[in-house]
Amino acid sequence: MKDRTQDQTLALYAIKAVDAAEIRGFDCSSHIAAAGLHRHDLQDSQQLIPVENYLRLIDLLITESKVQGLGLSVGQHTALPEHGVLGYALLGSKTLRQALERLQRYVILYGEMLELQLQQQGDDAWIAVRTFRRPHMSNAVCCYLTEELVANLCNIGLDIEIGYQWFSRIEFGFRSPGYPEVYAAELGCPISYEHRESRLYFPAPLLEHPFECRSERTDVLCEQQCEMLLNDLQLERGLTSEIHHMLARAPENIPTIDEVATAFNMSISTLKRRLSDEQMTFRQIVLDFRLGMAKAYLQKSPLSANEISALLGYSDPPSFYRAFRRKFGLSPQQYRVQI
CATH class of the missing domain: 3.90.1520.10 (H-NOX domain)
Structure with a gap:
């Protein structure tokens, strides 16, 4: 598709x-x-x-x-x-x-x-x-x-x-x-x-000619968002990709599944069914998006793991560290050392 x-x-x-x-x-x-x-x-x-x-x-x-x-x-x-x-x-x-x-x-x-x-x-x-x-x-x-x-x-x-x-x-x-x-x-x-x-x-x-008022933090954030959206286009991932696009526009304010369903003019049950057809869940989309952005920040920015955690909307750094380790088998600090 x-x-x-x-x-x-x-x-x-x-x-x-x-x-x-x-x-x-x-x-x-x-x-x-x-x-x-x-x-x-x-x-x-x-x-x-x-x-x-x-x-x-x-x-x-x-x-x-x-x-x-x-x-x-x-x-x-x-x-x-x-x-x-x-x-x-x-x-x-x-x-x-x-x-x-x-x-x-x-x-x-x-x-x-x-x-x-x-x-x-x-x-x-x-x-x-x-x-x-x-x-x-x-x-x-x-x-x-x-x-x-x-x-x-x-x-x-x-x-x-x-x-x-x-x-x-x-x-x-x-x-x-x-x-x-x-x-x-x-x-x-x-x-x-x-x-x-x-x-x-x-x-x-x-x-x-330089951009005098640039923000390095904003720069890193937005370039990685653009890369993720570009990858979505290349992967042709249907509704999953559209939700990624929505998340990337406001990564510090992750919407709820209710808000996403409303934005796409469908019920929550329809949204879940459509995602199931793509072998995906809303929770997994949010997790993949956050951790994909986290890897990009660790690779290309000087931001600390705690700053990245806050930037991606985690309520506390330990939650971010646990999710990152489950996904990649390393802590954020260990991952940064190895790259």
Whole structure:
């Protein structure tokens, strides 16, 4: 069975698009319904919704609202922390290079829509952007996704204090959308169209620009969460993977089985039965998640075992030590010495 998290994205992106259209006086209610969504699907920005429904909604909003540069507006008004664990992983990076490399690796976590590649040649560096050609994805939607990404990347410039308009030139892999003056005003650099792929150029020395306000603790936490989510996509583990995705968004506040069942709109008995079909229990999922994160912290962070215990929501360190030893046959301290 194909893992459904690979075909889902955060409701955040649909919420932002609807807000951007409605603030201009456009009523999105009928379009939300036509896309197969409901208003209650768009109440929690960190809830997952199907990518196909999201893209259908974007297509409808672009076609009907006639808002010029809708993707630019959405990207501009989406701060990095709003992207959840991926946003915090970017903010926790040491340099712009590390942030872009992480974005390149983890962008797929929120749906197969965009593919990025960071490249460098001499004093020039660029980010190549390609859209996944999904069935029925219009050119307008491809344009929107690229617009949104570009504006999000411009926001990174604000976070590291190099300014919003930090690209030296941009080549778009699509025809001019008919409002080049909007692009020029927003992006502030030479822009051309109809290239083989979209490329965002900038001076290569910027790659080593540091993130001054980074937190090493947050950095380690979020990178490992992203890795676990990426592994889930590769393992294609169905509902188990979706619950892992939910746990990884708030590892210090592990939800109860009641809360998880409510989030997935099913009864506790149905949740247990679905997990049983995957030869898994909710308790085992939580335990595997916590101990998998613990191993990653012991390998890649300076955090003490007691700090890791608290970070993963254990009520007391001895409970964590016992669980770790049962799983791996070693205490956390012994495991760290051996790696």
